Amino acid sequence: MMKKFEEKTIHTEQIFNGKVVNLQVDEVRLPNGKTSKRELIKHPGAVAVIPITKDNKIVFVEQYRKPLEKSLIEIPAGKLEPGEKPEKTALRELEEETGYRSNQLDFVSSFYTSPGFADELMYIFITKEIEKVKDPLSPDEDEFVEIIELTLDEAIEYVQQQRIHDAKTNYAILYLEMLERM
Template sequence: MKKFEEKTIQTETIYDGKIVKLQVDDVTLPDGKTSRRELVKHAGAVGIIPITKDNKIVFVEQYRKPLEKSLVEIPAGKLENGEEPSVTALRELEEETGYTASSPTFITSFYTSPGFADEIMYLYLADDLEPVENAASGDDDEFIELLELTLDEARQYVNEQRIHDAKTNYAILYLETLERM
């Protein structure tokens, strides 16, 4: 057994939905005791940082029901079954912004909430944007508005908590790092 590994004794699926699966695992802890873990299983997601030719970042604003408010975020979406993250990045870019890019650059991946969920997010940069004629539309239940902001304006949105999610904050920190190089 690995140093901190917890061995699953039993898994009970509570809910199996379109986006998440909820389960409760009974586990044996490294010290031999047992405990329960409530888990969210997720297919994974992609976020993309779109940069226009005039060096603005394309964001989407949308209502987030769990928070009961709107947030300004980088375009993002769930991986479809068997879909490569780079394909998801381009699909979401087109659906949410009406842009495409020839070669998005992979930046990194990270776990969004490892204390209770297995969702992994892949982050890409697209700085060769081209508008798409007759762009694919997004989900029927998705209502978004586009914003193009400078990095300074995005920082102000962070201070105002209009940008207030991890993937978008990570994207802004990444762009700040590039700016310093």
């Protein structure tokens, strides 16, 4: 018996298996008995970190995003490696992208980034215990970033100007605004 709204997979065709994502097309049986096709991106999941300095600035990275053909200012983030715990990925990405290290992470939330076509689950953490590392982990060889530290008010201004323009970073800023009001 099918659950309400469930789409039962009849057939899966693998289209592409890549380093970051896999693409497949599923033929599905709809709740009304008809069939349809679904283009799906399979992703191992990701993490993002809201790093706060001792002087209460948020550490961001600016990096070029090829799908958008422009640079974005974002909180540090990265893809989960197979079998890796989100906390470990978060600490690694924080150090690789920013040169900061932390021994204290607090889980904020998780969410699906684009559930209409992808299964990517993003975990968000916050840390207020960061310190600059003398010899940080190296970033990925194809990753070029610049560090930007902003106050919460400056970050909100960047959101209004669409200089900060991605979901995870907007979510992080809303979360920090909410904490400030409490």
